[in-house]
Amino acid sequence: MGSLALSRVEALDQPAPTIAGEVARIAREQLAPLAAGIDAGSVYPAEVLRQFGEVGAWGSHMPHEGPADLRCAIQAMAAIGEVCGATAFMAWCQNTVVWYAANSTNMKLAKRFGDGFSTGRLLGGTGLSNPMKSFFGIEKLKLKGRKVEGGYIVRGALPWVSNLGPDHYFGTIFEREDEPGPVMFLADCSDPAITLTPCKPFLAMDGTGTYGVQFRDVFVPDELILADPAGPFVKKIRAGFILLQAGMALGLIRDCINIMDEVGGPLGHINRYLPQQPVHFRDLAAELEAETMALARDPYNEEETYWRKVIALRLRAGEASVAAAHAAMLHCGARGYLRSHRVQRRLREAYFVAIVTPATKQLRKMLADA
Numbered sequence: 021m022g023s024l025a026l027s028r029v030e031a032l033d034q035p036a037p038t039i040a041g042e043v044a045r046i047a048r049e050q051l052a053p054l055a056a057g058i059d060a061g062s063v064y065p066a067e068v069l070r071q072f073g074e075v076g077a078w079g080s081h082m083p084h085e086g087p088a089d090l091r092c093a094i095q096a097m098a099a100i101g102e103v104c105g106a107t108a109f110m111a112w113c114q115n116t117v118v119w120y121a122a123n124s125t126n127m128k129l130a131k132r133f134g135d136g137f138s139t140g141r142l143l144g145g146t147g148l149s150n151p152m153k154s155f156f157g158i159e160k161l162k163l164k165g166r167k168v169e170g171g172y173i174v175r176g177a178l179p180w181v182s183n184l185g186p187d188h189y190f191g192t193i194f195e196r197e198d199e200p201g202p203v204m205f206l207a208d209c210s211d212p213a214i215t216l217t218p219c220k221p222f223l224a225m226d227g228t229g230t231y232g233v234q235f236r237d238v239f240v241p242d243e244l245i246l247a248d249p250a251g252p253f254v255k256k257i258r259a260g261f262i263l264l265q266a267g268m269a270l271g272l273i274r275d276c277i278n279i280m281d282e283v284g285g286p287l288g289h290i291n292r293y294l295p296q297q298p299v300h301f302r303d304l305a306a307e308l309e310a311e312t313m314a315l316a317r318d319p320y321n322e323e324e325t326y327w328r329k330v331i332a333l334r335l336r337a338g339e340a341s342v343a344a345a346h347a348a349m350l351h352c353g354a355r356g357y358l359r360s361h362r363v364q365r366r367l368r369e370a371y372f373v374a375i376v377t378p379a380t381k382q383l384r385k386m387l388a389d390a
C-alpha cells in the first residue's frame with residue numbers, strides 16, 4: 021500500500037511526456053524490430069508512421085496564426101533517425117506534405133484535408149527534387165500542365181518520390197505550357213491516370229515506399245492546387261523544407277556515437293589511435309543541434325543571411341552524417357563489416373542524407389551563386 025502510494029507520488033513528479041519523448045518510445049518499441057526489414061525493402065512501416073502521427077509527430081510545425089516553429093518536429097525526427105534512417109526520411113516526407121498543406125491559402129484544399137496529414141490518417145510526401153533543381157538552374161521542370169475548366173491537365177514523370185502508396189498524396193510542381201509560371205499541387209496517387217512504378221533496388225532506403233511516378237494527362241482539380249503561381253509559395257516554404265532534413269542527420273549522428281561507445285569497451289585500447297573519437301562527434305552534434313534549433317524557430321525569415329545559414333547548416337549536416345558513419349565503421353572494424361551489424365546500414369543511410377535534394381553538390385552551387 022505504502023509503496024503504491026509512493027509510486028503514485030513519483031509518477032506525479034515525472035515531467036509530462038513530450039512529443040519527441042513519445043516518438044522515441046514508439047521508435048524503440050515498435051520501429052526498432054522493423055528496421056532491418058525496412059532496410060531490406062521488405063517492410064513499409066505505414067502503421068508505425070500513423071502511430072507517430074497520433075502522438076503529434078507530424079503536427080507541431082504547423083503555423084499558428086502567423087509564426088511556425090520547427091524545433092519539435094526536428095527533435096521527433098531525430099528520435100526516429102536514431103533508430104532507422106529510412107524512417108526518418110519518411111518522417112521528413114510526411115512533414116513536408118503537412119508543411120505544404122498548412123502554408124497553402126487554398127481554402128478548398130484546407131477543407132478537404134483538414135488535419136488528415138498532420139494526424140497521420142493520410143500519408144504522403146514531396147516531389148520537389150526536380151523543381152528545387154530547376155529553380156537553381158540545374159535541370160528543367162519534368163511535369164507540364166495546361167489550364168482547363170476547374171483545374172489543370174498534367175503530364176510527365178518524376179523518377180523517384182518516397183513515402184507513397186496507392187492512397188497517398190504528395191506535393192509537386194508543374195510548368196504551365198499555355199503561359200509562363202510554375203504551379204504547385206497535391207498529386208493523388210489513387211488517381212487512375214497516375215502510375216506508381218517500383219524503383220530498382222537502392223543502396224539503402226528500399227523500404228521507403230519510393231516509386232517512379234507517371235502522370236498521363238491527369239486532371240488536377242482546383243481543390244488540389246497548393247499555390248498558383250508557385251514562386252512566392254516556394255520562397256516561403258523552402259527554408260522549412262531544408263531545415264526539417266536536419267532531423268535525419270541529428271538522429272543518425274547520435275546513433276553513430278552510440279555505436280562508437282558500444283565498441284569502446286572491447287576495442288577502446290586500439291580505437292584510441294583513430295583520429296576521430298566519439299567526443300568529437302558529441303561536440304559536432306551539439307553544435308549542429310544548437311544551430312538547427314536557433315534557425316528552426318524562424319522558418320519564414322526572408323533575410324538573405326538567414327537563407328545562407330540554412331543552406332550552410334544543411335551542407336554541414338550531410339557532411340557530418342557521412343563523417344560520423346565513416347568513423348563508426350572504422351571503430352567497429354570487422355564486427356561492423358557483418359551485414360547483421362547496423363553500422364554498415366548507418367553508412368549507407370548517411371550517404372543518402374548527403375545526396376538527397378538539395379544534395380551536397382547543389383548546396384555548394386547555391387552557396388557559390390548566393
Ligand SMILES: Cc1cc2nc3c(=O)[nH]c(=O)nc-3n(C[C@H](O)[C@H](O)[C@H](O)COP(=O)(O)OP(=O)(O)OC[C@H]3O[C@@H](n4cnc5c(N)ncnc54)[C@H](O)[C@@H]3O)c2cc1C
Nearest residue numbers: 145146147148149150179180181182222225230376377379
Ligand atoms: C531512395 C531515393 C528516394 C528519393 N525520394 C525522393 C522524393 O521523395 N522526392 C523527390 O522529389 N526526390 C526524391 N529523390 C531524388 C533525390 O532527391 C535526388 O534529386 C536524386 O537522387 C537526383 O539528384 P542528384 O543530385 O543525384 O542529381 P544529378 O546527379 O544532378 O542528376 C540529374 C538528373 O539525372 C537523372 N538521373 C540520374 N541518375 C538517374 C537514374 N539512375 N535513373 C534515372 N535518371 C537519373 C535525373 O533526372 C536526375 O535528377 C529520391 C532519390 C532516391 C535515390
